[in-house]
Amino acid sequence: MTGLPTPTFVETSYGRLAVYSAGSNTSLPAIFCIHGNSSSSEIFRPIFQSGISATRRVLSFDLPGHGESENAKDPERTYTMPAYAKAAAEVLQKLEIPKVVVLGWSLGGHIGVEMLPLLPGTMKGLVMFGSLLVSLYPQPLDDERTRWNLRQDHSKEELEGFARGGTGGPYEEWMARACIRTDPKARCVLFQNLGYADCSDQQRLAAETSVPTMVIVGNDEPHLDNGMIKGLKYGNLWSGEVIDIPGGQHCPLWEKPEIVIPKLEKFLADVDN
Template sequence: MTSARRTIHTANADIAVADTGGTGTPVLLIHGNSNGKDVFREQLEAPELRNLRLIAMDLPGHGDSSDAVDPAAYSIAGYADAAFAVLEGLGVAEAVVMGWSLGGHIGIEMLSRRLGVRGLMIVGTPPTATGILGLMRGFHVSLGLLLATRARLAPVEMRRFAAICFGDAADERVMQMIARTDVRARPALFWSMMKGMSADQRSTVEQAPEPIAVVNGDNEPFARLDYLEGIQYGNLWRGRCHVLGGAGHAPFLQTPAAFNELLGAFVADVAARPQAAPTTIGQCFA
């Protein structure tokens, strides 16, 4: 598939977007910390997903997007505002969201607002309760997590972070995305999460009526898989968490065929559900 490149102008940043277009179900792909939309190339270019409208965005301060005017935008709530602004700018009233790592937390924040999200797939994302103890229960404390909070990374640290996130799939493109990230972004995100996210993410997924798919690699380095299994989701897709063998933190890039099969099936199931009354994404900014 080919995707058109667009820029959505928002109050805090100019957001770069890749959009495959068409009349299929819109699927918003949200990347992780210090990465960009290019990590979803195996989805954007996949013939088996050509029936979907895939929309991949660069978060403010990442990829081809501009840095944020206000560093407060480098928070889960601020990033969710940017994601809603992208959908509104593209004229998309409702979408399925696939969020990876940080992108999954953004997707949960979007879901908590009860506007525009028909279904959510989270990858490498533990929905945690508020507070430091909630975060510690969901995450492995590791070098990778520490690097994800640092303003500036030396080249050796960037290579280490890339290897933790992508394993053998780490390449020069990944290194460029890490190096490009606004130096304000990682510390601002860390401190915003320490102060508490605007929504209790565990409660959100336990109470949400929308379908939630949980997909991880069997070698996931950040999220605790046992923690994810122990959550009482309000509407867990197919009644279980999905674990892909031979993958780590980025199964969409490490095992794309298996991942794309799950993504396509999830979106098809969500699209087959009765559609709720129309919502206005612009209400998020009222």
């Protein structure tokens, strides 16, 4: 059972995409949530069920090839980070959102950074958690994680295991369903183009932006090097430091919402002012 509002659907040049919306205050920037690889908007249930929608509009969308959104008709054009960013920008344009704070988890954080040059004057804030931004590589990556994602023949058991590793819990069955539902080509094309091809130098974009940026990591992050995340340059890092969440893993919002939501509310208040 979903804890999100019933989706509406937006037609974009990247397909018919599912959008979830709560709240209606248009005087403050909306918050626009972007999920990670092989997940869905359900990961943002803690935000939708918080008091944030009482003060502003809360939005999320399922990436092309994920959740309730349709699979790409042209996977090579659609399933890259820059293409996801353009799809997200199209959604905001179709919804006529004038001001927005973009919040991204994992892949969603990368997409949020890719959106910076697409939304000059519109993006008022950026929140990332579980995201180690990439620079540009001379050739595609060839590590174990990349090779796994390049495959298109995973069993249901493998995909369930992937879903279980996405957060530190609580695990819920929708996570496996979302992973199994994801177009296998989405993982493949994403990792073929990670830090390569049309991908931006995301580290440079984050270093040069004046947009207030909140970066969150879980103290017990199992997949990424928190030292590397903290060592990157951010042009306008909120609070002057990357925020550690005690007991958080790859998705602190899901694992420790009682800690993350108040910090997010404070960030939003600062952006508003």
